[in-house]
Amino acid sequence: MGFKTIRIGTRDSILATWQAEHVAAGLKQHGFKTELVFIKTEGDQVLDTPLPLLGGKGVFTKALDDALLRDEVDIAVHSFKDIPTQTPEGLAVIAILEREDPRDVLVARKDADFLTDPEYTATIATSSHRRGGQWLGQYPKHRLTDIRGNVHTRLRKLNENNWDGAIFAAAGLKRVGLDGNISAYLDWMIPAPAQGAVAVMARDNRPDLNRAIGLLHHATTALCTRVERRFLQVLEGGCSAPLGAFAEMYGGQVQFKAVLTSLDGHRREEIAMNMPVEHAASMADRAAEAMMERDTVMDILAEIRKDPE
Numbered sequence: 001m002g003f004k005t006i007r008i009g010t011r012d013s014i015l016a017t018w019q020a021e022h023v024a025a026g027l028k029q030h031g032f033k034t035e036l037v038f039i040k041t042e043g044d045q046v047l048d049t050p051l052p053l054l055g056g057k058g059v060f061t062k063a064l065d066d067a068l069l070r071d072e073v074d075i076a077v078h079s080f081k082d083i084p085t086q087t088p089e090g091l092a093v094i095a096i097l098e099r100e101d102p103r104d105v106l107v108a109r110k111d112a113d114f115l116t117d118p119e120y121t122a123t124i125a126t127s128s129h130r131r132g133g134q135w136l137g138q139y140p141k142h143r144l145t146d147i148r149g150n151v152h153t154r155l156r157k158l159n160e161n162n163w164d165g166a167i168f169a170a171a172g173l174k175r176v177g178l179d180g181n182i183s184a185y186l187d188w189m190i191p192a193p194a195q196g197a198v199a200v201m202a203r204d205n206r207p208d209l210n211r212a213i214g215l216l217h218h219a220t221t222a223l224c225t226r227v228e229r230r231f232l233q234v235l236e237g238g239c240s241a242p243l244g245a246f247a248e249m250y251g252g253q254v255q256f257k258a259v260l261t262s263l264d265g266h267r268r269e270e271i272a273m274n275m276p277v278e279h280a281a282s283m284a285d286r287a288a289e290a291m292m293e294r295d296t297v298m299d300i301l302a303e304i305r306k307d308p309e
C-alpha cells in the first residue's frame with residue numbers, strides 16, 4: 001500500500017508502551033512497518049498533584065495531540081478513558097480496539113478481611129472521584145488518600161505507605177502482567193466510561209491511515225464505549241467527575257448502567273437501561289436526560305462544579 005513506516009506516538013509508561021506495541025503488532029500482521037515515538041505528557045511529569053486538580057481534561061493526551069498536529073507522529077495510542085469527549089480540532093479517533101476487562105479492582109496490602117469488618121476504618125488510596133465516591137458509598141467508615149503515578153508507581157507507593165489498599169483498573173494490571181496483585185474484583189463498582197479500551201487517534205485528513213488502522217477496529221467495543229462517552233459528554237462530566245458508565249452487548253441488546261455520586265459518597269444516583277442495538281445511538285441521551293430530571297442529580301452536579309476538589 002505504499003506506506004512508509006507508521007510512526008506511533010505513545011507515553012513512555014509500561015502500560016502505555018504495552019498498548020502501543022499491541023497496536024504495532026496488529027499493524028505488522030497486516031504487513032505494515034511501525035516505529036514507536038515516546039512523548040511525555042503533563043500527567044507523566046507532574047506527579048505530586050491529584051489528577052482532578054491538574055486541569056483535568058487531556059493531561060495524558062495534549063502533548064500527543066500536539067505531536068500529531070505537528071506531523072511528528074502518524075497515530076497516537078491512548079487508553080480511551082483518558083481521551084476527553086471533545087476531540088481537538090483536526091484530530092479524530094480512527095480505531096477502537098477490543099476491550100480488556102473493564103472492572104475496577106482492589107489491591108490490598110494486607111489480607112482484605114477489613115472489607116467484611118464494619119468497625120475497621122480502612123485507608124484506601126485513590127485520586128479518582130469516581131472510585132472514591134462509589135467506595136465511600138459502600139464503606140462509609142473508610143478514609144481515602146491520594147495516590148498518583150502509573151500502575152507500577154502506585155503499587156510501589158501502596159507498599160511503602162501504611163494504607164490498606166488501592167483501587168486500579170483490572171485492564172491496566174492484566175496488560176502488564178501484574179494481575180497477581182489483585183485482591184478483589186469490584187463487580188459492584190461502575191467503571192469509567194471507556195475503561196479497558198484502547199483508542200487510536202490521527203489527524204482527520206489521513207484517509208490512507210484510516211483504512212490501515214481501521215483493520216484493528218472492534219465494532220462492539222466501539223458501540224459500547226460510544227454510549228458511555230456520550231453519556232459523560234451530555235452530563236458534562238469531564239474525566240474527573242464522580243461518574244461511572246458502562247455498556248455491554250447481550251443477545252442483541254445494549255445493557256447500560258451509570259452512576260453519579262457526591263464526592264463523599266453519601267449521595268448516589270443510578271440508572272439502568274436496555275435497548276436493542278439498533279437504538280443504541282439515542283440511548284445515552286435518553287439515559288442522561290432521565291438522570292437530569294432528578295433533583296439530586298442536579299444538586300450533585302452543581303456541587304461538583306462549585307468545588308472540583
Ligand SMILES: NCc1[nH]cc(CCC(=O)O)c1CC(=O)O
Binds near residue numbers: 196
Ligand atoms: N487513570 C490512568 C489510567 N488510564 C487508563 C488506565 C487503565 C487502563 C484502562 O482503563 O484502559 C489507567 C490506570 C488506572 O485507572 O488504574
